[in-house]
Each structure stands twice: as structure tokens, then as C-alpha cells.
Amino acid sequence: MPSTSMETEQSPIIRLRKITRRFPGVTAVAEVDLDIYPGEVHVVAGENGAGKSTLMRILYQVERPDAGQIYLNGEPLSFHGPHYARALGVAMVHQEFALAPHLSVAENLFLGREPLRFGFIRRRRELAEARRLLEQVGLDLDPRRLVASLSVAEQQLVEIARAISFNARVLILDEPTATLTEQEIARLFEVIRQLTAQGVAVLYISHRLDEIFQIADRVTVMRDGRVVATLPLAELSEQKLVQLMVGRAITNLYPRPETHPGPVLLRVEGLSRRGLLHDCSFEVHAGEILGLAGLIGAGRSELARAVCGADPIDSGRILLDGHELHIRRPADAIRAGLAYVTEDRKREGLALDLGVDQNITLASLPARLGLLLLRRERSVALHACQRLNIRTPSVRRKVRLLSGGNQQKVVVARWLETQARVIFFDEPARGIDVGAKAEMFALIGRLASEGRAIVLISSYLPELLNMCDRIAVMREGRIVGTLSRGQFSEERIIALATGASEVTIP
Amino acid sequence: MKESLSRNVANEPGAEAGLSWRRLVPTQISDLISQFAAAGALIIICIALSIASPVFLTLYNLFNIVSQTAVTAIIALGMTFVIITAGIDLSVGSVAALAGVLGVKMMVDLGLSWPLAVLGGTLVGGLAGLANGLLITRARLAPFIATLGMMSVARGLVNIITGATAVFGVPDSFRLLGQGMIDGVPIPLITLIVLAVAAHLLLSRTRLGRYTYAIGSNEEAARLAGIRVSAYLVAVYVLQGLLAGFGGMVAMSRVASGQPNFGDGLELDVIAAAVIGGCSLFGGQGTILGTLIGAFLMAVIRNGAVLLNIDTFTQSVIIGVIIWLAVIWDQFRRRRFAESTR
Known part of the structure; x- marks a missing residue:
């Protein structure tokens, strides 16, 4: 396992400085500084919504930061999208895989950059290369098999094989174990260790404590879009990590309702x-x-x-x-x-092309002998809008055109009508x-x-x-x-x- | 409880506060334009044709247009429902032929009176629609596949039954349905108007109609809202079958015989009418009025082409271009809507 002293010996391959990304109503990532060193497994931990995934998407250039600078080997990077990131050696395996299920493993590995001769795909070359890559991730299977026939864990390893085939120096794994069994996780960890031994930096997003303590060299904890701490694993206990993830005294952001539970x-x-x-x-x-x-x-x-x-x-x-x-x-x-x-x-939830009124009454259509009572529907909708403060210029407006909050209230209104x-x-x-x-x-x-x-x-x-x-x-x-x-x-x-x-x- | 709640709120002052009707206007205009883009085209072409040809605006010619397009339009009423559910029915032409020929045989071979035979033929169409609906909801076939199969099956059956030859010997009174007049107005026109009004009410004023839109807009949301999606889908395909069967009877009446090769390619005209009239193949959108306009737009163009001595091949090109334009317009409108949500 690489020692933490490499911080002083090596220079970081990736440096993030003051990275900020805002979404309407929320700052997903706020002034994040982060250094990633070659050969380390760097876990980014935090609760759901802490900004981990957004930060990784910025690094992979899927998401453009509103402010801040990314340095690769000390050089400032400009933003050109995931193709550019990949060309520079940054690869990402998403939570949902991006493989074409009806193509073979080999075809997927080389999708978009098939080895060609006179315009024809060099199939034997493709297969040989694919075997070599699969071996690298410890996957023993025929590259001619269709991706659809693979288990989720195998598909994930194929994704990783594809990622490293771009000569990735930085590999981002977004909650890779969410759907894996214990043995599959163990195998994944083995592959990760092999990669780091070759100098690849692995960024590993997780909020599972047991995993973090198994695989991490260093841990960065995020909360509410900010980095709370970056520490070598040796300086962390489970207890301390949980405290860092939770952090705040429980504030009263949400009005505690007056409830009187009955039977x-x-x-x-x-x-x-x-x-x-x-x-x-x-x-x-x-x-x-x-x-x-x-x-x-x-x-x-x-x-x-x-x-x-x-x-x-x-x-x-x-x-x-x-x-x-x-x-x-x-x-x-x-x-x-x-x-x-x-x-x-x-x-x-919603029939987006139908009106606010029609969505509200979808589960409780006012009708007599099969005939809709349109005036009644309208008044029901008006009163629901009034009661739940649904802001729409008209109850007939297509739900597609409302804001997320108002759309959500339309769904709630529907169920109150039932x-x-x-x-x-x-x-x-x-x-x-x-x-x-x-x-x-x-x-x-x-x-x-x-x-x-x-x-x-x-x-x-x-x-x-x-x-x-x-x-x-x-x-x-x-x-x-x-x-x-x-x-x-x-x-x-x-x-x-x-x-x-x-x-x-x- | 809902009742009392509504009343409570209604009694509150400013029950309509927060709903500004002024901001509605842009949406409404955009909706109107899209709804009547085809109507505008129809009117412009009619004006142009009445200038270009003295024959066009005669009552005789107009009734001729109506009679020729009535069958297409009647079947397209059902297609409107089908397409709004995000489905398609390719079998309507074959089913119309099968239903029409069987209806004719009920008169010729069984001696049924023509109104009973029309009912019988219509029900044959309904059975075919039921089969389509069950294939789609029970066997989980895509509507395209289910009805593609039915198109072939129905066409095969009608040729087996007739030996691929026309059936003659219908009573004269049967001609009334497709060729008759009441006070100088063609009966197919009256029939079409009655059916169109009924279809419009069905689509806009009943549960079936509302759920048709809901299923096409978001099938899963409809299911979770407690709608029995399968039952309503079957109902929609049965409705389409009934209309195809009835349309087949009208068509047979127009030629006073049972024609097994009737309706070859009719499904494409029917789908085109609905699409030109604003139905979206992705579901959730479409109106009866729009479909009627689409059907008549095609009929008027064909009629005008005949009056102006434009050959059928050129007509075909024109119709194709109009289909493109109608759908491009529709997508343009959609994109603008999508953007305005931001």
C-alpha cells in the first residue's frame, strides 16, 4: 500500500482549486480544493447530496464548473467535455453503465475506435486486444460474448477495462459496489489495487463505511458541497468518519410538524x-x-x-x-x-402533455355515466391550486411548463383528491x-x-x-x-x- | 370530504388569486396556430383552387370530395384514438375489406337486411380490433407488430373466403349507405358528421377519452393513478376495429359489391390524415377536428390535382411533402415548448 508520505515525494497528478458549481437554488459544489496523487485510492465520502458525484462529473468534464481551475500535472486544463478528459487520461465508470447490450464485449471495448484496415474492422486484432485488456482487469471470459449475457459485476469490469484502455492515469468510480455481491466486491478491489500499483490514481466515491476502510489510502469527506476534511485513512476511525460526514448540529431547516399520532x-x-x-x-x-x-x-x-x-x-x-x-x-x-x-x-408521476387540471383529477375523475363533469373538474383543480399554492397562470397549462416544485405539488394534489x-x-x-x-x-x-x-x-x-x-x-x-x-x-x-x-x- | 373542502376554499376571498390569465395568452395562441396550421393550409388551398378552377367550388364537386374521403375520414376517427395512446393500427385497410366483404355476404348468402348486415360487418371489424388489443396487452406485442400481422391475416382471410373475386348481388337498397342523399346531402357526409361529433365527445368528454390521452402521455403514471391501462387500450383498438368495419361497409355500398382487394394502402392515408391533423406518434396529442382537417386536406389536394390535370404521381409527391411539413411544424412547436420550461 502506498504510504501517505508520497505527498511530499510526488507532485499531484490532479489538482482542483476553488471548484464551484451552482444549480438553481443550490450550490452543489462550493470552492473545493483537492489533490490527487498517482497510485493512490482516494475515496470521496459523504451523504447523498453532498456533491460527490457533481465534483466527479466536473473532473470528467461532463459538468462545467462555474468557477475554479483544474490542473493536470501542474498544467491548467480548459473545458472541452468528456472526450477531452479521456484523451488526457481521465476515465470514469458511471453508476449506470454505458455499454451496448447487443454488441459483444470486444465490440464494446473498441466502440468508436475499431482497428481498421482498408475500411474493414480487423476482427482478430480486436479480439486479441480485448483479451489482453480483460486479463488486465482479471476477467476470464470470451470477448465474443454479448454484453447482455454478462452479470452486472462483469459488465462493470468491462467498463473498467474500457476505461483503462484509454491509458487512463486517473480512474473515477462512482459508487461501483452498489449492485455487487461480496465476492464481486473483493475482486473489484483486487483490480483496483493492481491498477494503483501501476501508478493509476483511483477516485472512489462511496458512503459505505466498511468499504472505505478496506480500500482507501486517503479520504476526502464532503458535506453540503464543501470539502470538510482530507485525511489519510490511518488518521480516521469509523466514529470520526461518521462525525465528519454528519458534522453539523442538527439544525431546524425543516419545520417540526405538530403531530398527534392516534391509533x-x-x-x-x-x-x-x-x-x-x-x-x-x-x-x-x-x-x-x-x-x-x-x-x-x-x-x-x-x-x-x-x-x-x-x-x-x-x-x-x-x-x-x-x-x-x-x-x-x-x-x-x-x-x-x-x-x-x-x-x-x-x-x-405526471402526464406532462396534459394540463394541470387533468393531472390533478387523473386518479379521481369526476364523471357521471362515463361523462366527465368538466366544470366540476375545473373547480376541483382551482381549489387544489389555491390550497397547495400551485403557481400556474392557468389550470389548463401543460404540466411540462411548470417548475419542479409546482409539478410535485400537482402530484400531491392528485392524491389528496382521492x-x-x-x-x-x-x-x-x-x-x-x-x-x-x-x-x-x-x-x-x-x-x-x-x-x-x-x-x-x-x-x-x-x-x-x-x-x-x-x-x-x-x-x-x-x-x-x-x-x-x-x-x-x-x-x-x-x-x-x-x-x-x-x-x-x- | 372533498365536497366540503372545495366549498370551504371557494368561500375564501381571492380563490383565484395567483392565477393570472394574462400570462396564458402566448401559450394559447401557439396552441391555436398549431391546431389550425393544417386548417390554414386547407383554406388557402381551397381559395387557390376556386380561383384556378371554376368547377372546384360547385356543390357537386364538394360533395364528390366528401363522398370520396368519407371512408378514410371515418376510419381516421379511430386512428386518432389509437395514435394518441402512442399506438398504431396498420390493419385498418385489410380489416375494412374483410368486414365489408363478410357484411356483403351476410346479405347475399344469408339474406340479411342491409342494416343488419352493416351492423354485422361493423362487428366483424370490432372482433379484429379486439384481437389486436389482446395481442398488444396480453401477448405484449408492439402495436406495430400486432397490427402488421393482422393486416396480413385479414387480407389473407378475405381472399380465401372470396377466392379473390368480387361478391355481387347486393340488394339495391344497400346503395343508400354510400350513395344515397337526404335533401341533396350525401348520406356519407351526414354519417361522417354524426360519427365525428360522437368521436369528439368521446375523446374530450368521457373517461375513455381522458385516459386515452393519459396513457399516451405517460403509461406508467396512468397505471399508478389506478387506471386499468390494458382494458382501455383494448377498448381503443376495438373502437378502431368497429370504425374500420363500418367504413368497409360504406365503401362496399359505394361500389354495390364486396371487393376483397379494397383498402390496400388505405392505412397509410388514414395515418397520414391523423398525423397531418396534429396527432403525435409519440402519443398524448391529437384531436378529432385536426384529423378531419388532415383527411380533407389530402382529399382536396387530390381533387384539385385532378381538376388541374396534375398526374397522380405528382399528387403523391405533394402529399408526402405535406406530411413532412406537418410533422416538422409539430416538432418545431414542441422544441419551443420544451425551451420555455427553463
């Missing part, structure tokens, strides 16, 4: 869906806000979707007011009084600006205080800690713990969600 309204018993959900049980009281915490992929959305009939379940019972519900499709859940405000409003008594909010604040966020959370609090049961899914812990009466933590499709308000701490939740031994904060 149990929704009870879910032993809900399972093969490969995704394992024996999930929880209950929500009327007037209560239950948080669902966990890492991305822990099964929170899957649980909400299963309860609300969007996905089939293999076993388990769902009871509302003590009566068992038989939910086979979303319509059944809606009729029973459940609602699911989806995470991805554009893909799953008289839902239990509402699942899946990342309700994602992609909306700060003002709209505060409004959204105030609204959620109001809905709970009116006696509805709320299940709030969020990857941003401060949201959950402030809003919720209780928090259930999920990991790998299971509910691994439920905390009541007195037991709330970010450290405890992160420990449950990552499976790290619990960190006790003095």
Missing part, C-alpha cells in the same frame, strides 16, 4: 418480494409521520410500491384499520385510501428548490396533523430527523430497525443502514 391505521405484515423485499413488517398510526431511511437500493421505494399495488408481492398482509386489503393493482390501493407519490415525477388516508412520499424534495422544499415539508406536516398517516422516504437524514415521529431503517430489502424520536441520531441510522457496528458518540 394504528396501516399495518404491513411479512411483506416479501423475491430478491427485493424480505419479510418487511411495519405500522403507521393515524396522524403520524414514519420515516423510511436506508441507502439507495435498500428497498424503500420497492416497499412503498409493493404496498400501493404498483408491483406484485409474493407474500405478506396489508391491513388498514385492522381489515385486510387485497391489493393486486394500483386501483385497489387507491380505492382503499392509499397513495404513492412517486420518486420520479416525470417518469412515473381522499387518501395513508400517503407514501418517495423523496418528495428531490429536484426542487429550497423554498419549494420548505413548502413541501410544511404541507406534509399539515397532512399528518389532519389525521393522515404519512410514510416519508428520504435519503437526506436531516429531513427525516426533523419530520418524523419514528424512523424505520432498511438494508438489503429488510427493515433492520425502527427508532422512536427519543432514539434518533444520524450515527445510529447510518450504522443501521450501512451495517457498520454501531458508533457511540460521547
Whole structure:
């Protein structure tokens, strides 16, 4: 393992100075300084939304920084996009892979730069080169196989092989283990160590504590777009790392709603869906806000979707007011009084080409004998806009033209019209600006205080800690713990969600 | 609870505050222009033709246009629904032939009265549409593939049934449907108007219509909103089948026989009418009025070409260019909308 003293011996291959990137309503990356040395595994850690991915996208020149300078081997870089970054030896493996599934491994490796002779692809040359590259990442498979037939881990190694085939000196891996098994992770780590032994600098984004302590040479912790600290691993303990990631005293960004939980309204018993959900049980009281915490992929959305009939379940019972519900499709859940405000409003929530009014009434069309009551629809929509403060010049405006926050409110308005008594909010604040966020959370609090049961899914812990009466933590499709308000701490939740031994904060 | 809530809010002062109608105007104008770009073209071409040819603006010629395009337009009413769901139906021409020929045979071989035979033929079309709908929702075939297969199957069946020869011997009264007049107005025109009004109401005023748009705009969102997407998709393809079957009967009445080779390539005219009239093949967009305008635009151009002695090949070129222009316009409008969200 390279020693940390190389800082003094070697000059950094990459230097970031005062890098800043703003998005509407939020500064994703703020004045970040970062030095990356050849041959090190440099982990960038932080909570979801801390700015890790944005920073990496800036380095790979997908995202243009608003301010700041990147130096490669001491030379200032201009911005030309990912092609330029790759030509300079900076490669990135994204969370979602960019391979063409219907082409072979070899074809994918050389896509866009096939070895040619007289305009024909030199297939034998291509295959030989591909074998050499695969060997380099420790992947023993026939390069003629189609990418679609590979496992996720194999595809990832193919991606890495492609990245290093550009003679990458800096390799960026964005949460590479999200979908891998233990053995696959071990193999990936081996490949990473081989690469660093050859002098490649590996930038590794992660928020999994166990991994960080296995692979990192140095760790940079980001929070709210800023670098909090860069430390050699030797100077870090799990406890200290968690403290750095969490950092702030829990501030009151979110209005703590006045909730008065009543009797149990929704009870879910032993809900399972093969490969995704394992024996999930929880209950929500009327007037209560239950948080669902966990890492991305822990099964929170899957649980909400299963309860609300969007996905089939293999076993388990769902009871509302003590009566068992038989939910086979979303319509059944809606009729029973459940609602699911989806995470991805554009893909799953809104009919973007329809009007505000038509989106609001989509799940509760006022109709008599099949004929729409258009005047009634209009008044329902007007009142919903008024009540939720949806800002639109007209209720007939296409939803596509509204801001993210207003779009989100349109989705919520739709579910309020169905008289839902239990509402699942899946990342309700994602992609909306700060003002709209505060409004959204105030609204959620109001809905709970009116006696509805709320299940709030969020990857941003401060949201959950402030809003919720209780928090259930999920990991790998299971509910691994439920905390009541007195037991709330970010450290405890992160420990449950990552499976790290619990960190006790003095 | 919803009721009382609405009333509460309605009683609050300034219930409409925050909704400024002035800012709506640009959108509305842009919508109007796009809706009636085809209408504008239609009017301009009509004016030009009435100047260029003294025959064009005669009642005889106008009714002739209507009678010729009625079948296409009737079937295109159904295509509007199909395309709004982001689907397509390539089988309408073959299904019209199959339904029309079977309807004719119900009169000739079974001695059914013509209104019953028309009903029978229409139902045959509906059955074909049901098959399309089930292939799409149950067998999960892409609409293009499901209806491509049906196009071939229906055409094959009608040729097997007839031995690929025309069926004659329909009662004279059957001619009424396609050739008759009421007070000098062609019956196909009256039929088309009635069906178009019904289709318009169905599309704009009923659940089926609203869900048609919702499914085409975002199928997953529609499903999560509790809409039984499969059932509504089947209904839409059945509707298309019924209209194709009825259109087939009108067409057979116009020639007073059962023609197994009728409607070859008709699906392309029908789709073109819908697309020129503003239906988006990506779904979620389209109107009955637009489709009618599209159908008549093509009919008027063909008619004008005949009056001005332009050959059919040149007509074909003109129609193709108009399809391009209509869709380019549509995309241009969409891009402007997309940008204005920023």
C-alpha cells in the first residue's frame, strides 16, 4: 500500500482549486480544493447530496464548473467535455453503465475506435486486444460474448477495462459496489489495487463505511458541497468518519410538524418480494409521520410500491384499520385510501402533455355515466391550486411548463383528491428548490396533523430527523430497525443502514 | 370530504388569486396556430383552387370530395384514438375489406337486411380490433407488430373466403349507405358528421377519452393513478376495429359489391390524415377536428390535382411533402415548448 508520505515525494497528478458549481437554488459544489496523487485510492465520502458525484462529473468534464481551475500535472486544463478528459487520461465508470447490450464485449471495448484496415474492422486484432485488456482487469471470459449475457459485476469490469484502455492515469468510480455481491466486491478491489500499483490514481466515491476502510489510502469527506476534511485513512476511525460526514448540529431547516399520532391505521405484515423485499413488517398510526431511511437500493421505494399495488408481492398482509386489503393493482390501493407519490415525477408521476387540471383529477375523475363533469373538474383543480399554492397562470397549462416544485405539488394534489388516508412520499424534495422544499415539508406536516398517516422516504437524514415521529431503517430489502424520536441520531441510522457496528458518540 | 373542502376554499376571498390569465395568452395562441396550421393550409388551398378552377367550388364537386374521403375520414376517427395512446393500427385497410366483404355476404348468402348486415360487418371489424388489443396487452406485442400481422391475416382471410373475386348481388337498397342523399346531402357526409361529433365527445368528454390521452402521455403514471391501462387500450383498438368495419361497409355500398382487394394502402392515408391533423406518434396529442382537417386536406389536394390535370404521381409527391411539413411544424412547436420550461 502506498504510504501517505508520497505527498511530499510526488507532485499531484490532479489538482482542483476553488471548484464551484451552482444549480438553481443550490450550490452543489462550493470552492473545493483537492489533490490527487498517482497510485493512490482516494475515496470521496459523504451523504447523498453532498456533491460527490457533481465534483466527479466536473473532473470528467461532463459538468462545467462555474468557477475554479483544474490542473493536470501542474498544467491548467480548459473545458472541452468528456472526450477531452479521456484523451488526457481521465476515465470514469458511471453508476449506470454505458455499454451496448447487443454488441459483444470486444465490440464494446473498441466502440468508436475499431482497428481498421482498408475500411474493414480487423476482427482478430480486436479480439486479441480485448483479451489482453480483460486479463488486465482479471476477467476470464470470451470477448465474443454479448454484453447482455454478462452479470452486472462483469459488465462493470468491462467498463473498467474500457476505461483503462484509454491509458487512463486517473480512474473515477462512482459508487461501483452498489449492485455487487461480496465476492464481486473483493475482486473489484483486487483490480483496483493492481491498477494503483501501476501508478493509476483511483477516485472512489462511496458512503459505505466498511468499504472505505478496506480500500482507501486517503479520504476526502464532503458535506453540503464543501470539502470538510482530507485525511489519510490511518488518521480516521469509523466514529470520526461518521462525525465528519454528519458534522453539523442538527439544525431546524425543516419545520417540526405538530403531530398527534392516534391509533394504528396501516399495518404491513411479512411483506416479501423475491430478491427485493424480505419479510418487511411495519405500522403507521393515524396522524403520524414514519420515516423510511436506508441507502439507495435498500428497498424503500420497492416497499412503498409493493404496498400501493404498483408491483406484485409474493407474500405478506396489508391491513388498514385492522381489515385486510387485497391489493393486486394500483386501483385497489387507491380505492382503499392509499397513495404513492412517486420518486420520479416525470417518469412515473405526471402526464406532462396534459394540463394541470387533468393531472390533478387523473386518479379521481369526476364523471357521471362515463361523462366527465368538466366544470366540476375545473373547480376541483382551482381549489387544489389555491390550497397547495400551485403557481400556474392557468389550470389548463401543460404540466411540462411548470417548475419542479409546482409539478410535485400537482402530484400531491392528485392524491389528496382521492381522499387518501395513508400517503407514501418517495423523496418528495428531490429536484426542487429550497423554498419549494420548505413548502413541501410544511404541507406534509399539515397532512399528518389532519389525521393522515404519512410514510416519508428520504435519503437526506436531516429531513427525516426533523419530520418524523419514528424512523424505520432498511438494508438489503429488510427493515433492520425502527427508532422512536427519543432514539434518533444520524450515527445510529447510518450504522443501521450501512451495517457498520454501531458508533457511540460521547 | 372533498365536497366540503372545495366549498370551504371557494368561500375564501381571492380563490383565484395567483392565477393570472394574462400570462396564458402566448401559450394559447401557439396552441391555436398549431391546431389550425393544417386548417390554414386547407383554406388557402381551397381559395387557390376556386380561383384556378371554376368547377372546384360547385356543390357537386364538394360533395364528390366528401363522398370520396368519407371512408378514410371515418376510419381516421379511430386512428386518432389509437395514435394518441402512442399506438398504431396498420390493419385498418385489410380489416375494412374483410368486414365489408363478410357484411356483403351476410346479405347475399344469408339474406340479411342491409342494416343488419352493416351492423354485422361493423362487428366483424370490432372482433379484429379486439384481437389486436389482446395481442398488444396480453401477448405484449408492439402495436406495430400486432397490427402488421393482422393486416396480413385479414387480407389473407378475405381472399380465401372470396377466392379473390368480387361478391355481387347486393340488394339495391344497400346503395343508400354510400350513395344515397337526404335533401341533396350525401348520406356519407351526414354519417361522417354524426360519427365525428360522437368521436369528439368521446375523446374530450368521457373517461375513455381522458385516459386515452393519459396513457399516451405517460403509461406508467396512468397505471399508478389506478387506471386499468390494458382494458382501455383494448377498448381503443376495438373502437378502431368497429370504425374500420363500418367504413368497409360504406365503401362496399359505394361500389354495390364486396371487393376483397379494397383498402390496400388505405392505412397509410388514414395515418397520414391523423398525423397531418396534429396527432403525435409519440402519443398524448391529437384531436378529432385536426384529423378531419388532415383527411380533407389530402382529399382536396387530390381533387384539385385532378381538376388541374396534375398526374397522380405528382399528387403523391405533394402529399408526402405535406406530411413532412406537418410533422416538422409539430416538432418545431414542441422544441419551443420544451425551451420555455427553463
